[in-house]
Amino acid sequence: MSERGARAALAVVVLPxxxxxxxxxxxxxxxxxxxxxxxxxxxxxxxxxxxxxxxGGEGLPAGSGTAAEGRALYDRRCAACHGATxxxxxxxxxxxxxxxxxxxxxxxxxxxxxxxxxTLWDYVNRAMPFNQPGSLAPDEVxxxxxYVLYLNGIVGGDDLIDAGTLPRIEMPNRDGFxxxxxxxLAEASGRARRPPVAVExxVAVExxVAVExxxxxxxxxxxxxxxxxxxxxxxxxxxxQASRGERTFREVCAACHDPGEFSGGRFRIGWVGxxxxxxFETISTLMxxxxxxxxxxxxxxxxxAYLLQLNDYPAGDADLPSNGRALGRxxxxxRPAP
Amino acid sequence: xxxxxxFPARRSRRGFLKAAALGSAAVALPPLPVSGQxxxxxxxxxxxxxxxxxxxFEVATRRVRGVRYEQAAGSLTPLQDLDGxxxxxxxxxxRHHAGIPDIDPAEHRVAVDGLVDRPLVFTxxxxxxxxxxxRVYFIECSGNGRVKWxxxxxxxxxxxxxxxxxxSEWTGAPLxxxxxxxxxxxxxxWLVAEGADACRMTRSxxxxxxxxxxxxxxxxxxxxxxxxxxxxxxxxxPGWEGNISIKWLRRIQLVDRAWQTREETxxxxxxxxxGEARQFTFVMDAKSVITRPSGGQRxxxxxxxxxxxxxxSGRGKVRRVEVSTDGGASWTEARLQDPVLPLAHTRFRLxxxxxxxxxxxxxxxxxxxxxxxxxxxxxxxxxxxRSSYHNNALQGWRVRSDGRVENVDV
Numbered sequence: 001m002s003e004r005g006a007r008a009a010l011a012v013v014v015l016p017x018x019x020x021x022x023x024x025x026x027x028x029x030x031x032x033x034x035x036x037x038x039x040x041x042x043x044x045x046x047x048x049x050x051x052x053x054x055x056g057g058e059g060l061p062a063g064s065g066t067a068a069e070g071r072a073l074y075d076r077r078c079a080a081c082h083g084a085t086x087x088x089x090x091x092x093x094x095x096x097x098x099x100x101x102x103x104x105x106x107x108x109x110x111x112x113x114x115x116x117x118x119t120l121w122d123y124v125n126r127a128m129p130f131n132q133p134g135s136l137a138p139d140e141v142x143x144x145x146x147y148v149l150y151l152n153g154i155v156g157g158d159d160l161i162d163a164g165t166l167p168r169i170e171m172p173n174r175d176g177f178x179x180x181x182x183x184x185l186a187e188a189s190g191r192a193r194r195p196p197v198a199v200e201x202x203v204a205v206e207x208x209v210a211v212e213x214x215x216x217x218x219x220x221x222x223x224x225x226x227x228x229x230x231x232x233x234x235x236x237x238x239x240x241q242a243s244r245g246e247r248t249f250r251e252v253c254a255a256c257h258d259p260g261e262f263s264g265g266r267f268r269i270g271w272v273g274x275x276x277x278x279x280f281e282t283i284s285t286l287m288x289x290x291x292x293x294x295x296x297x298x299x300x301x302x303x304x305a306y307l308l309q310l311n312d313y314p315a316g317d318a319d320l321p322s323n324g325r326a327l328g329r330x331x332x333x334x335r336p337a338p
Numbered sequence: 339x340x341x342x343x344x345f346p347a348r349r350s351r352r353g354f355l356k357a358a359a360l361g362s363a364a365v366a367l368p369p370l371p372v373s374g375q376x377x378x379x380x381x382x383x384x385x386x387x388x389x390x391x392x393x394x395f396e397v398a399t400r401r402v403r404g405v406r407y408e409q410a411a412g413s414l415t416p417l418q419d420l421d422g423x424x425x426x427x428x429x430x431x432x433r434h435h436a437g438i439p440d441i442d443p444a445e446h447r448v449a450v451d452g453l454v455d456r457p458l459v460f461t462x463x464x465x466x467x468x469x470x471x472x473r474v475y476f477i478e479c480s481g482n483g484r485v486k487w488x489x490x491x492x493x494x495x496x497x498x499x500x501x502x503x504x505x506s507e508w509t510g511a512p513l514x515x516x517x518x519x520x521x522x523x524x525x526x527x528w529l530v531a532e533g534a535d536a537c538r539m540t541r542s543x544x545x546x547x548x549x550x551x552x553x554x555x556x557x558x559x560x561x562x563x564x565x566x567x568x569x570x571x572x573x574x575x576p577g578w579e580g581n582i583s584i585k586w587l588r589r590i591q592l593v594d595r596a597w598q599t600r601e602e603t604x605x606x607x608x609x610x611x612x613g614e615a616r617q618f619t620f621v622m623d624a625k626s627v628i629t630r631p632s633g634g635q636r637x638x639x640x641x642x643x644x645x646x647x648x649x650x651s652g653r654g655k656v657r658r659v660e661v662s663t664d665g666g667a668s669w670t671e672a673r674l675q676d677p678v679l680p681l682a683h684t685r686f687r688l689x690x691x692x693x694x695x696x697x698x699x700x701x702x703x704x705x706x707x708x709x710x711x712x713x714x715x716x717x718x719x720x721x722x723x724r725s726s727y728h729n730n731a732l733q734g735w736r737v738r739s740d741g742r743v744e745n746v747d748v
Contacts (some may be wrong), residue, residue, distance in 0.1 A: 033456070033519045033520075033521065034518055034519065035466055035467070035468060035469075035515075035517070036518060037460065037464040037468060037519060038450070038458035038459060038460045038464055038516070038519050038520070039458065039459050039460075039464075040456060040457065040458060040459075041449055041450075041451060041457035041458055041459045043730075045449070045459065046449070046451050046457055049589060050538060052530050052532060052540060052589075052591055052597060052599075053597075054593060054595075054597045054598070055595070055596075055597065055598045058593075059362060066506070090406070091406070092604075094547060101609060101613035101614075101615075102611065102612055102613030102721070103611065103613075106609055106613070106724050108609065110604075111538060112606060113603075114603055114604055115598065115603055116598045116603065119598050119599065119600050119603050119604070121598065122540075122600070122601035123599070123604075126538040126540070127435070127436065127536075127538065127600070130407065130410070130436070133436060133536045133537050133538070134536075134538075144566070144640070158382035176613065176614055176615055177603075177607065177614070177616070177617040178614050178615070178617065179616070179617050180616055180618055180619040180620070180621075181616065182616070182619065182621070182623070182728075183709060184720055184721075185712045185716055185717065185720055237651065241476065261717065283434065294707075303718055
């Protein structure tokens with residue numbers, strides 16, 4: 001697990017009290033049926049349907065093929081639309097283009113772009129050839145998939161592709177995809193709050209921890225913090241910033257949270273000894289639950305300032321930065337006894 | 339012989355506007371009989387009929403984009419010819435990947451399986467017995483507006499640039515109702531929806547959205563779905579890119595993670611200048627377009643003209659639409675037509691007195707989250723020009739002094 005992932009996971013563990021209510025609200029649709037409509041599907045009925053192949057190879061049937069076996073099939077059934085070597089078209093290019101994705105000359109092919117080999121099996125099986133979808137037997141799909149991977153230099157001509165080997169193939173662009181970082185434009189940053197458009201927080205967490213930083217993030221950056229960041233006793237936010245944060249808290253957070261959840265003993269237990277950056281990271285990554293990450297970095301920083309003010313840390317002359325690195329060196333320490 | 343056969347429609351509405359601009363003498367209406375204006379010798383009109391059709395004088399049609407295969411093609415809604423916010427079902431844009439299946443609803447089934455307690459199969463009759471709701475939502479292809487990744491061509495019109503969005507009143511059962519019947523297991527996080535078209539279109543949907551506002555829709559604008567929109571039943575995933583609203587729905591499989599289908603990897607991902615691609619970019623951003631006056635139309639002289647258009651956002655309601663007649667130097671708030679509904683087309687209007695000098699009309703949508711449309715330059719500065727999808731840049735229409743309206747970048 002990445003450091004970021006570890007921190008996010010830790011945050012979830014450390015803040016159970018805060019999110020207990022939210023988690024309860026996420027209870028699945030399991031439980032009792034309301035209408036008893038719909039007939040039970042027998043395992044035979046389910047098995048009779050075409051597999052929907054997942055990234056771990058879920059649903060892949062028995063069978064196998066090699067590129068050498070797939071070549072003739074490709075020439076007969078695929079080459080007319082995709083070209084003799086998968087590069088000529090006229091329809092989607094299947095091969096080549098590796099390393100071309102950055103810049104204007106990007107060529108998106110199976111080899112250069114697709115993140116999972118299982119996708120290729122699933123798509124060929126369900127949709128190809130275009131004019132006769134569903135006409136290939138599993139062995140034929142394995143063979144033609146092997147050949148397309150071979151055209152991209154990903155497998156050898158005699159490598160046996162089957163339900164065991166296909167999911168283990170590492171596609172060249174497997175790490176090339178990042179989660180949705182929008183809003184990513186400074187112009188679109190005048191937002192107040194998001195209505196619940198329901199990106200599942202749990203899903204968002206899993207997705208977000210997979211990336212280091214949103215690409216192209218154009219959110220306004222606050223000035224970097226001074227080199228010796230010190231602690232929250234040093235007056236690290238302004239009163240105006242905290243009051244902006246309070247306003248946002250009321251607008252966005254108060255629907256689910258009471259300020260009392262973030263002050264006093266609960267705050268001390270959860271956060272003393274940890275950097276402000278972690279608090280910022282936790283809130284900006286996971287909240288608001290209905291649309292995590294939807295506020296601007298400045299708004300998240302203001303909310304953190306508000307939480308510090310709630311805990312009687314002193315205000316100062318400069319805003320709390322929204323720069324994670326600077327915040328990472330700023331420690332949340334216990335307030336000295338009055 | 340029916341009148342419609344005697345007088346086939348042969349002029350586009352745009353042609354009509356142009357003709358009108360030349361003066362009444364040039365408005366060559368078809369030969370009589372045309373009812374309604376005669377002073378004497380009036381004849382009886384047509385009788386009643388079982389299923390209505392529009393006037394023979396109305397010629398607005400979807401435009402098919404140039405493609406190699408008509409079964410894997412799109413057709414564009416004539417936004418410039420629409421009034422109000424609802425798109426007539428017959429003019430709803432189309433995008434198919436393997437043709438429109440011809441499905442007998444009596445034979446059709448929707449299966450719910452995977453990580454559920456009780457795998458189920460629903461008939462259409464059973465789906466219709468579930469508690470139903472009716473909602474107005476737009477559906478927009480995430481590639482709508484993709485022409486704006488390239489510099490503006492003067493002859494692009496509203497239909498050509500933005501015709502892959504349509505708005506209907508949809509009726510169906512909440513997807514959450516089906517999921518409740520089946521009992522979703524705790525480990526489920528996503529579902530894979532599969533269509534019954536020849537390519538068995540599939541997309542992964544996060545479970546939280548599925549439990550929120552997704553419909554299993556069988557009704558469109560008061561009647562059954564049109565075949566092109568998924569008859570007899572489709573998913574309707576409000577505010578999200580159109581492709582994920584799987585048509586001709588046949589199966590919902592609950593899974594523990596995204597299934598990485600072709601349509602969410604090879605397609606419908608957004609390639610950035612640094613070579614990374616954004617994935618699961620579901621939400622459609624705030625967008626608007628002036629539909630009158632718009633590209634290809636011609637104003638018939640200075641004086642009063644009402645500027646009118648459509649605005650929408652996948653994040654909620656349209657809060658405000660601002661209109662500029664000077665290319666964005668100054669903005670005036672337009673009137674929004676009630677009711678302003680979340681995740682639906684919203685009609686805006688602004689009265690305008692044209693002085694006859696060149697003007698550049700622009701609209702800007704601000705939604706209830708504060709999201710607003712960016713300029714094309716601002717969008718490209720961050721995302722480059724290769725990402726294909728999710729272009730919500732401002733749209734400009736140049737009104738020339740002769741009244742002709744052209745597409746311009748602003």
